[in-house]
Amino acid sequence: MDILQIEHLTKTYGSGDTAVTALSDVSLTVAAGEFVAIIGSSGSGKSTLLHLIGGVDRPTSGTVRLNGEDVFRRSDEELAVFRRREVGLVYQFYNLVPVLDVVENMCLPVLMDGRPVNEARLTDMLRVLGLEGREHHLPNQLSGGQQQRVAIGRALMNAPAVVLADEPTGNLDSRNSAEIMGLLRRSNRELGQTLIVITHDEDVALSADRVVALEDGRVASDTRTR
Amino acid sequence: MTPRGSGTRGARPGEKDLATRARHLPRNVFASFTLRSLAANRVRSAVTVAGIALATGLLMAVLVSVTSLQNGLANQGRKSDGVWQVAFPNTDEAELQRLREAAGDRLDRLATQRDLGSAAFSEEGAERNGTFLTVVALPEEQGDTSRAMGDDAYDVINEPEVVEGRLPEAPGEIAVTTSLLDEEPTPGASELPGVEAGIASDGPIQVGSRLTLTLGRRYSPSTSGTSPVSTGSSETYESVVTGTNPDGTPRVEPGDIAETLEAVGDPRTYTVVGVVSPDWSVPGYLAYVSPDETGGSTEPLMNARFSTTCTSRADLDALVESVRPGGGESGYYVNEGLLTYEGLGRDRFALDTVGMFAATLAVTIVAAAVSLISNSFAISVSERTRQFGLLSSLGASKRQLRRTVLLEAAVLGVAGVPLGMLLGVAGAAVAFTVTGDGWASMVGTETAVTLVVRPWCVLLTAVLACATLLVSAAVPAVRAGRVPAVDAIRQAQDVRPSRRLRRVFSRRRHAMDDLSADGRRPRGLAALVGGVPAFLARRTLAVSASKSRVAVLSLAVSVTLLVTAGVVGDLLSAGLDVSTDSMGPYDLRVVVADAAEEGQAGADGGSSGAAAAGGSPALSAADDLLARISGIDGVSAAAYVGEGTATVRLSKGLLDRDALADASDSTTAPVDGSGYATASVMCVDDDTWYSLADSGVIGLADADPSELQAVLVGALDVNDGQRYGVRRVSPADAAGTAELLVLSPREGYGDPVASYDHTDAVDGYAAYYTPTGAEDTDSQLIVPVEDAVARSTSVPVVAVADDLGDGFPLSASSLRVNFPTLVMPASAVRETPDALQALLDSYRNLWVEYDARLAEGAADAKVLGAMEDAVGDTGGVSLLRSDNIAALARDARARSFTAQVFLYCFAAIMTAISVANVFNTIASGMMLRTREFAALRSAGMGGRSFRLMMLVECADYAVRGLLIGAALSLLVELFLNRAMAISVSGLAFEVPWGHIALAFAVVVAALAASVSYALHKTHAMNLVEALRADAL
Known part of the structure; x- marks a missing residue:
């Protein structure tokens, strides 16, 4: 079942001579429980695509449907x-x-x-994320890896339809990177969490179900690895 | 363009350029970082420059205002006393020559005044005029000084002010002071042993009289021997030389007059050509002759006064000491007042009230400015923490980083300080122009206070402003140098949990401890009331406690300043109302008394009341004079009140004795409601009596002014520093009679006085007779008061009131000074000989005041002059006093207006500085949170929640600022109110809701501007960019 349907998505920044087209007519579907890695060189439109899927930015044209519903027909x-x-x-x-x-x-x-926090889920996640004993620390009292684990916890807490990660390991060392990717993969495998990850890391890309390569705002390739 | 030169350049092109560039590179990098950061934060930079400019401007304005005011006062002093700085009494040409030589170009102006000697009054004349009349020549300016007569705006020594005639111009002419006018000197012995009176005239002294004076030199004993007394004291020294001390000096002990008059010259007759105002700064009486006058004492003295261009007191002192060593009282004296205004005061640190006030203001301004500017730099540094860390990781030294911040201060200062100085001078100029009348009224109407900008003011302002900047920038600069490189690389945000928050967290063990019991919301009251937005707002405030304190404090300062300015303004107007109210509702007033009594009323109580049996001209002519005053062009209404005192006996019930005792312990009260008292008795014209009926004080049935009746003012104003207000001392519905008593005189005794309390001496009320000329009370004759009463008149008291209405010429407060005060119709009193006699009896100090209201557009001074002329044209009365109430009120208004203009300007500018501070703190704080806001929005916070969060944060600032500010200003108000209550009655402490509301509006506006600007800036940044926010 396709959880995410992207059709003819175009995003242009600026106007006139200075207009920059970040995404150009991208169409893509993602199935529920799929782990998709998005790769591409700098400026290829990866982050723009992710922000559009996440409803952080609005497209110039095209639609994004999540669970069949048009994301951008919603008000702010x-x-x-x-x-x-x-x-x-x-x-x-x-x-x-x-x-x-x-x-x-x-x-x-x-x-x-305004919903109640599920205590079992919270404690479970704190344990899985290795944040036990750190519950009442402020971000600046945590290491980078710990902070990223909190960010993952925040993303997963609500059991969203899709988790979108923009180079989640880009700022971490290899050990922390492996741990973070391990956590994400685990949520994907054990909980069936749909996962879209932007990465520069080949290992990360290879561990995904599918690798979408962007080039100049267009889908250059879409490869299923398993 | 030599081949060699071009060859050198050509050989290694660009090498020198590169080297130069390399050398300048670091500085350029830091400078350009600074400039770019200032440009990037354009609004904050502008607000900071505005703050610096405002603070500098305010400092400048305060200094300029104070110096202008002091200059005005100095000019007033120069005008009234002359520009002399030092006086050499008893000098001679040789000494003045030494002075000229020692001073050289520093001797600015020099004037001499010869003292021809003194003549003694007879013992009888001395009682009124003092022992001596001293004759001095008019001052003569010497033309051989560096600036002699260059500046003729002021004299070195002021010439006396001519009242009538002219100043003497030739030998044989003399001018006397007004106090000698109409005096007729008598011959006989003087107060000095063995010295006959030396003053004679051909009749009462007038212009044209001939005055014969025998002048001698006064000598007074002192421990150093006898010395001549120059222009000065009329005091008869109560000391006498009784022998010789072991060391050979004369022993001086208290006793009779020890002065002597020696070197007495031949008598000389002068023609009086003018009458001048007395010089109150010199005790005793002076007469002036022309500078060419000869004769007088065989030992004439010369006094000299001079001004110098010395720039320090030490310089002046050294100069004077070199010419006249020893100093001291007999050596020389200085014009300390003028020297102080000229900055040459003895104690350089002794500030007068104005200086003290200015210093307080300056300190306040500097404190506010330091707070604003340092806060602004602190924000700038914390914003650039990452930049500084990065620079430091690239090898920038702490010194270089510190310099970056100081450079920023320099750039802001270069823009702000000169701007502020210009603004300050311009603002002060405008304020002085607007308030010229008020200053003139405060400093003296003859001198306009004009703006003076002295170089030292400019310099001091610049120095203070730069010092403020340096101090403000110093702490952030040091902090900039300390930013650890690792912080920048870790991109740690400047959020450190407060100790309180750390404690809260340390008590939380379990994960769910962060949440409410049902897990639906964060823990805490804020979340319960306002949900997640309120919770986030409160948390932010708790974490950034120090930052929020700055904002709250700035808001509180604004609130305090605004409310206090308003309250002080109100108090000023209240004080003004009270001070003008106490003058009564009329505009002009002349007070007259019987001519025969003039000048001696009350002073020589020896003559008996019987002498006035024919009535008082002042009272009998009152209706005629009133008609004449009413007829003056420019008078729209007029009234008179005759005021005198009389012994009265109040019938029982007219007085609440306990209330009277409570209201005043100085007012002696009848022991019961029927005792005797000295009452203030007022007689009013018919229209004024009718006005009492109009205002309901008396019934219409009692409105006939030909009926002898009285209104009793049955209240006193109470003000003992703690309580103030009106205290009723007669029951409102009391009725009864007041008996006006004529006490019989006794041969050899003065006017009798009735007692107010029972006396054991006569077992009841007594009348006291003091023997004529006796000072002590031991020889008093005490008789029962009933035996002393010769005649009496019973006057029905038809009303008791504590206020006689707006139609009454005297203000309610001036009626409530004494108890009892009786008001009666003059027509009826005149028709009742016994009542009139009682009123004229005993003290015989009856006077009549005429009050007039000005017609629209009439010139007050001119109308008052016409009223004075009308008095002069009336026989038998003379003018005691005239009051231009309209002018006094106008002056008071101008003063109050002046004070308010300066007060509000100061408060408004200080508020602007505080608001700038609030703006910088809050707007910058929010802009630093751009990424946090983006994170919240990306995590699903909607616009409504976001706005609620902002609202809660701002409300927190506003409420805290307002509460602290309001509390502070209430304290200030309470203090001011207490202080004012001592001198102003009827002031009540009120919460100034109006001013608080205004302050609240300012607070809300400041917050709204800060937040909307910050949100505009943060929202202008795309959410996507904000989330990255890795830009430096």
């Missing part, structure tokens, strides 16, 4: 609800809220939604 306010319920975003630079501790950061999307 509805889009905020979409971001906290339907997607989980992980960035290279973590982007945690500096004044909240680990648990508060992780629970933020749930709390903003």
Whole structure:
């Protein structure tokens, strides 16, 4: 079953002579539970694609459907609800809220939604993410790898339809990178979490179900690895 | 373009350029970083420059205002005293020559004044005029100084002000002071042993009289021997030389007059050509003759006064000491007041009130400026933490980083300081122009206070402003040097949990401890009330406590300044109302008394009341004079009140004795409601009596002014520093009679006084008779008061009131000074001989005041002059006093306006500085959180929640700032109120809601501007860019 359908997605920044087309007529579908790696050189449009899927940015034209629903027919306010319920975003630079501790950061999307936090899920995730004993630390008291694990926890906490990660290991050493990718893969395998990861790392790309290569804002190749 | 030169260049092209560039590279890098960072944060830089400019401008304005004011005061002093700095009494040409030589070009101006000697009054004349009349020549400016007569705006020594006639111009002419006018000197012994009076005239002294004076030189004993007394004291020295001390000096002990008059010259007759104002700065009486006058004492003295161009007191002192060593009282004296204004005061650090006030303001301004500017630099540094860390990781030294911040300060200062100085001078100029009348009224109407910008003011402002900048930049600069490179690389954000927050976290063990019991929201009150947005807002405030404190403090300062300025403004107007209210509702006033009593009323109580049996011209002519005053062009309404005192006996029930005792312990009260008292008795014209009926004080049935009746003012103003207000001392519905008493005189005794309390001496109320001429009370004759009463008149008291309405010429507060005060219709009093006699009896100090209201557009001074002329044209009365109430009120308004203009300007600018501080703190704080906001939005926070979060944060600032500010200003108000209550009655402490509301509006506006600017900037950044936010 296709959970994500992208059709003729185009994104142009600026206008007139200075206009830059970041994405040009990209169409793509992702099945539920699929682990997709997106690769491409710098400026190929990877991050733009991810931000459009995550409802962080709006496209110039084209549609993105998640669970059959058109993402961009929503108002800004509805889009905020979409971001906290339907997607989980992980960035290279973590982007945690500096004044909240680990648990508060992780629970933020749930709390903003006004739903109760599932205690079993929270403790389970803290254990899996190796953040036990760090529950009440602020981000600046954590290492980079720990911060990224909190970011992953935040992305997974709401059991979103799709987790979008933008070079999640780009800022980490190899040991931490392996751990982070391990966690993401585990959520994919054990929980059937749909996963779209942008990466420069060949190993990461090879561990995915499918590798989509972008070039100048277009899909250059779409290879299934297994 | 020699071949060699071009060859050298050609050989290694660009090498020198490269070397130069390499040498300049580091500095250029830091400088360009600084400039770029300033440009990138254009708005914050502009706000900081504006803050620096405002603070500098305010400093400049305060300094310029103070120097202008001091210059105004100095000019006033120069005008009234002359420009002399040092006076040499008893000098001679030889000494002045030494002075000229020692001073050289520094001797600015020099004037001499000869003292021809003193003549003694007879013992009888001395009682009124003092022992001596001293004759001095008019001052003569010497033309041989560096700037002699160059500046003729002011004299070295002021000539006396001519009241009538002219100043003497030739020998044989003399001018006397107004105090000698109409005096007729008598012959006989003077107060000095063995010296006859030396003053004689051909009748009462007038312009044209001939005055014969026998002048001698006064000598007074002192421990160093006898010395001549120059222009000065009329005091008879209460000391006498009783012998010789062991060391040979004369022993001086308290006793009779020890002065002597020696070197007495021949008598000389002068023609009085003018009358001048007395010079109150010199005790005793002076008469002036022309500089060419000869004669007088055989030992004439010369006094000299001079001004110099000395720039320091030490210089001046050294100069004077070199010419006249010893100093001291007899040596020389200085014009300390003028020297202080000229910056040559004895104690350089002794500040007068104005200086003290200015210093307080300057310190406040500098403190506010340091807070604003250092805060702004702190923000700039923390924003660039990453940049500094990066530079330091690339090898920038701490010194280089510190310099970067100091360079930033220099750039901002170069823009802000000169701008501020210009603004300050311009602002002060505008303020002085607008408030010219007020200053003139405060400093003296003859001198306009004009703006003076002295070089030292400019210099001091510049130095203070630069020092402020340096101090403000120093701490952030040091911090910039300390940014660890690793922080920059780790990209750690400047968020450190406060100790309180760390404690809170340390108590939380389990993961779910962060959440409420049902796990639906974060823990805490904020989340319970306002959900996640409120929770986030509170958390942010808790984490950045120090930053929020700066904003809250700045807001509180703004609130305090605004509310206090408003309150002080209100108090000023309240004080103004009270001070002008106390003058009564009319515009002009002349006070007259019977001509025969003029000048001696009350002073020689020896003559008996019977002498006035024919009535008082002041009172009998009152209706005629009132008609004449009413007829003056420019008078729209007029009234009179005759005021005198009389012994009265109040019937029982007219007085609440306990209330009176409570209200005043100085007012002696009848022991019960029926005792005797000295009452203030007022007689009013018919229209004023009718006005009492109009304002409901008396019933219409009592409105007939030909009926003898009285209104009793039954209240006192109470003000003992703690309580103030009106205290009723007679029951409102009291009725009864007031008996006006004529006490019988006794041969050899003065006017009798009735007692107010029972006396054991006569077992009841007593009348006291003091023997004529006796000072002590031991020889008093005490008789029961009933035996002393010759006649009495019973006056029905038809009303008791504590206010006589707006139609009454005297203000309510001036009526409530004494108890009892009786008001009666003059027509009826005149028709009742006994009542009139009682009023004229005992003290015989009856006077009548005429009050007039000005017609629209009439010139007050001119109308007052016409009123004075009307008094002059009326026989039997003379003018005691005239008050231009309209002018006084106008002056008071101008002063109050001046004070308010400066007050509000100061408050407004300080508020602007505080608001700039708030803006910088909050706007920068928010812009630093761009990435955090982006993270929140990407994690699913909607616009509504985001706005709620911002609102809660701002509300927190606003509420805290407002509460602290309001509390502070209430404290200040309470203090001011207490201080004012001592001098102003009827002030109530009120919460200044209006001013607080205004301050609240300013706070909300400042916050709204800061937040909307910051949000505009953060939203202008694309969410996608904000999430990356790895830009330096």
